[in-house]
Amino acid sequence: MTNGIFDERVADLYDKHASEMYVDAVLVPTVEFLAGLAGDGRALEFAIGTGRVALPLRAMGVDVSGIELSRPMVAQMLTKQGAERIPVTIGDMATTRVDGRFRLVYLVYNTIGNLLTQDEQVECFCNAAAHLEPGGTFVIEVVVPSLRRLPPRRVLRSV
Numbered sequence: 001m002t003n004g005i006f007d008e009r010v011a012d013l014y015d016k017h018a019s020e021m022y023v024d025a026v027l028v029p030t031v032e033f034l035a036g037l038a039g040d041g042r043a044l045e046f047a048i049g050t051g052r053v054a055l056p057l058r059a060m061g062v063d064v065s066g067i068e069l070s071r072p073m074v075a076q077m078l079t080k081q082g083a084e085r086i087p088v089t090i091g092d093m094a095t096t097r098v099d100g101r102f103r104l105v106y107l108v109y110n111t112i113g114n115l116l117t118q119d120e121q122v123e124c125f126c127n128a129a130a131h132l133e134p135g136g137t138f139v140i141e142v143v144v145p146s147l148r149r150l151p152p153r154r155v156l157r158s159v
Contacts, residue, residue, distance in 0.1 A: 006070035041103025046093035047111040051077035092121035101133040107139040
């Protein structure tokens with residue numbers, strides 16, 4: 001599993017470098033969409049990071065928990081208002097288990113790409129399924145790169 005990438009230095013600058021993901025035009029529809037899927041159930045964020053999505057989702061009344069590999073990222077989250085109401089388990093999103101079942105498990109901002117092998121990604125899907133209550137939903141947010149941005153003679157391969 002990926003480890004050591006999101007250290008103190010990265011965690012300190014993460015929100016600043018991801019500032020385009022905090023604008024209302026991006027964050028509000030994301031949180032509203034996830035809140036609609038969670039309904040009156042619980043939500044679990046894989047790779048909760050600094051709480052960009054979990055904190056406003058919790059503020060909307062959704063019972064949110066998280067899994068995060070990086071202690072420095074969680075430390076950044078804990079500096080924010082409302083973070084104390086979100087339990088976070090330190091571990092990787094592919095294998096770490098938390099107690100209970102969830103109506104919604106979600107993974108945002110291309111974070112699935114932090115799992116570098118297909119086997120790790122499959123483990124992540126299995127872990128999500130193990131956390132979901134019957135009829136629950138697993139959401140993954142990814143960006144599909146524009147083919148025009150690929151260098152000449154490069155091929156995009158789907159796995």
